[in-house]
Amino acid sequence: MQRTELNDLLAFEAIARERSFTRAAARLGMSASALSHAMRGLEARLGVRLLSRTTRSVSPTEAGERLLRSLTPALAEIEDGLTSLADWRETPSGTVRLTTFSYAAETVLQPKLPAFLLANPDVNVEIDVDDGLTNIVEAGFDAGIRFGETVAKDMIAVRVGPDLRTVVVGTPDYFDRHPKPETPDDLRRHICINYRLRTSGGLLPWEFAFGGRDINVRPSGQLITNDGPLAAAAVRAGAGLGYVLEHAVADDIAAGRLVQVLAAYCPVFPGCRLYHSSRRQTPPALRAIIDALRVSGA
Incomplete structure (x- = not known):
């Protein structure tokens, strides 16, 4: 195999993975036009179309998918070999x-x-x-x-952050106007600040646990937002209860600006892991x- 062909196969793999000439070019440190020229040459030499191009996207054809499946383990083996040399x-x-x-x-x-x-x-x-x-x-x-x-369980995971807990808090003024909830189910009768997940578009569930049983509640309220600081500002202003990471409001709780409730129902969960x-x-x-x-x- 000539060096040019190997370079073109590496370029094809990057485009097929990134689904973009621009992102693949940035990854490989070359221009998108040079990458496009290389792909036209590779397709001409192989006599098959490897990429389906539109004005908005690029994706592998059926032949391209087959080539990608063959390339992936071979390129991974080459990369592992080069990686092992770095130990010296x-x-x-x-x-x-x-x-x-x-x-x-x-x-x-x-x-x-x-x-x-x-x-x-x-x-x-x-x-x-x-x-x-x-x-x-x-x-x-x-x-x-x-x-x-x-x-995922098949990944190597390393702890890079402390374990965390999500807690329910409100201002003293809010609790002057509303009784403190005794159980998670009581939240259905409270004004709660909800957070909309940017990824799925759904609302973040308020997750609790007690006696070995998981309890999920989806309370309602006046405000739904996908901006954390805005939600926190509403909670600190007394506009509703918030479901927030404990360390983010620890100073407010210690100073009495916020009051924590339902502590017995808020479990610790694994924090950040590099995997x-x-x-x-x-x-x-x-x-x-x-x-x-x-x-x-x-």
Whole structure:
């Protein structure tokens, strides 16, 4: 196989994965026009159409899907071989692609990533912040950061954030006007601030547990929003009860600005975990990021 053909196959794999010439070009460090020219040449040499192109999207044809299935394990094996050579380097290097969500970007990456970059000048990091659940293998990411309960069982997961708890809070003024709920079912008679999920478009369920039994409640109220700070402002103003992460309102509770209720029904759940495939070798650059983000003792 000539070097040109191998380069064109790598380019095809990137386009088929990204479903975009622009994103694939950025990933490969080349122009979209050069990528398009390479694909036309590859299709001409093979005598089959590999990509279906429209003005809005690009996707593999049936022949392209078959080629992609053949290429994937071969390219993965080549990548693993190259990765193993990096163990002989004195310092980690290369590019690490991470997918995460807004909360983890703020609480896990913002405090630690800048110092990591300064200490590891040969490591390039690409972060994609997406509140949806991304298949890191299919999307070409090296790792992801999500809440532990959403990480697939076949992934290697490392604790990079503390365990968390979601609590119900309201202002003293709100409770002057409304009796405190004694059970989650009482929330149906309260004014609650609801959060609409950006990914599914559904409302975030208020999840509780008691006596080994899960309890999900979908209360109603005047305000529904997909903006966390706006929801928090409404709760702090006394406009309704909020269902929020405990650490986000810990100072308000301690100062008496907010009052927590239903504490016995609010369980702890696994916090942020960095996860990566158990079927691939871990590149030194990714290992270095894991070590930098890992919670002490994890």
